[in-house]
Amino acid sequence: MHGPVGVNAQTNRRLGYACRMRVEPADIEALFDAIPDVLFFMKDRQGRYTYVNQTMLRRLGLRARKDVIGRTAAEIYPTGLSADYVDQDARVLSGEVIENLMELHLFANREPGWCLTCKRPLVVDGQVEGLIGISRDLGQKDSLGTQYEQLRLALAHLNTHYAENVRMQTLLDITGFSLSKLERSFRKVFQMTPQQVLTRLRIQMAMHLLHGNESIACIGQACGFSDQSAFTRKFKAETGFSPRAYRARIGGNVGEQLPA
Numbered sequence: 323m324h325g326p327v328g329v330n331a332q333t334n335r336r337l338g339y340a341c342r343m344r345v346e347p348a349d350i351e352a353l354f355d356a357i358p359d360v361l362f363f364m365k366d367r368q369g370r371y372t373y374v375n376q377t378m379l380r381r382l383g384l385r386a387r388k389d390v391i392g393r394t395a396a397e398i399y400p401t402g403l404s405a406d407y408v409d410q411d412a413r414v415l416s417g418e419v420i421e422n423l424m425e426l427h428l429f430a431n432r433e434p435g436w437c438l439t440c441k442r443p444l445v446v447d448g449q450v451e452g453l454i455g456i457s458r459d460l461g462q463k464d465s466l467g468t469q470y471e472q473l474r475l476a477l478a479h480l481n482t483h484y485a486e487n488v489r490m491q492t493l494l495d496i497t498g499f500s501l502s503k504l505e506r507s508f509r510k511v512f513q514m515t516p517q518q519v520l521t522r523l524r525i526q527m528a529m530h531l532l533h534g535n536e537s538i539a540c541i542g543q544a545c546g547f548s549d550q551s552a553f554t555r556k557f558k559a560e561t562g563f564s565p566r567a568y569r570a571r572i573g574g575n576v577g578e579q580l581p582a
Contacts, residue, residue, distance in 0.1 A: 347373045359459040361427070361437070364444070366452045369394045369411040381427065403427070414441045414453045417533045419526040422512050422519065424474040427457055436460040436470045438511065448573030460511060472497040473507055477519070484523045485546040490516065520546075525560045528553070532569045541565070 347364055354362035354375040361381065364373040371390050382398060384390060390398060395407035410420055420441040427437040441455035460470060476493045490501065493516055497504060508516050524545040531541045542553030542565070557565050 351375055354456070361457040361459075362455075364452060364454045365411065367415060367450070369408065369415070372452065410439075410441060411453060414443050414455075415450055417443055417450055418530045419443070420455075421522060421526050422477065424460075424470065424477055424511075425457075427459075445572060469507065470511075472499065473511060476504075476516070480516070480520050480523055484520060484527060485544060487546075488520055521556060522560065525557055528557060528565065529561070529568065532565060533572060538565045538569075 351362065351364075351373045354360060354377070357375075358377055360375075361377045362373075362375040363371055363378060366372050370392050371394070374387055374390050378390065379385065379387065382390070395411065396404045398404075399407060406425065410423075414420060420439065423439045423441075425437060425439055427435060427439075437457040437459055439455065439457040441453055443450040444452040444454055476496050479493065479496055480488060490504075493504060494501060497507075499507065505515055508514060508519060512519055514522065524547065528541050528545045531544065532538075536544070538553075539550045542550050545553070547553035547556065554564055557563070557568070561568060563571065
């Protein structure tokens, strides 16, 4: 079957499968217990931990999950780190997605190390009821020289200017890298090129904005896409859904009249 009917049927089947499939958080927790360089966690609407893996316990020097469950980041991390984590949680609990954020975490020896963090809201019946996240170890702070700090600055620039026409030369000026080193470093850390990271940031912001009432065309423009067709094409390539289908899935504004 071809055309719009076939596409809609495929989307409906995918959504139906997702609705029937239920994965227990404890099963996810157990899977991440087997990955020593990835920290896994889930939190409720108050930012209290509900599930964590063994990596998180080792970093905190704790023996049992009960020592973390029910507590917030502010209660278990040093003030200098916890303030950033609490701010991130507030953003995600408002519907934002955080992806590939380079930041410092505590490693098992209680020394700071670079990590790549991703956090997503957990939506139940159209309402954000908590969040889920991971942090992947990149290495000890002192063993990495200035390379990761320069990458962090480049990523921060992309996060700030995602809606603009970001020039590669600007990233080269920020990092002091050659073009080949910049591409190589991004692929090593993010498994993506700088342009792919920029596209992912734009799509994640669009996903956040689609929870609101702005038109799809306006959201595409606000996220740096030149036209609505380019926005729809990139959005579907990243998520598997058109912007309209995604909006309907998360219970956003369904009165949108512009084509998706």
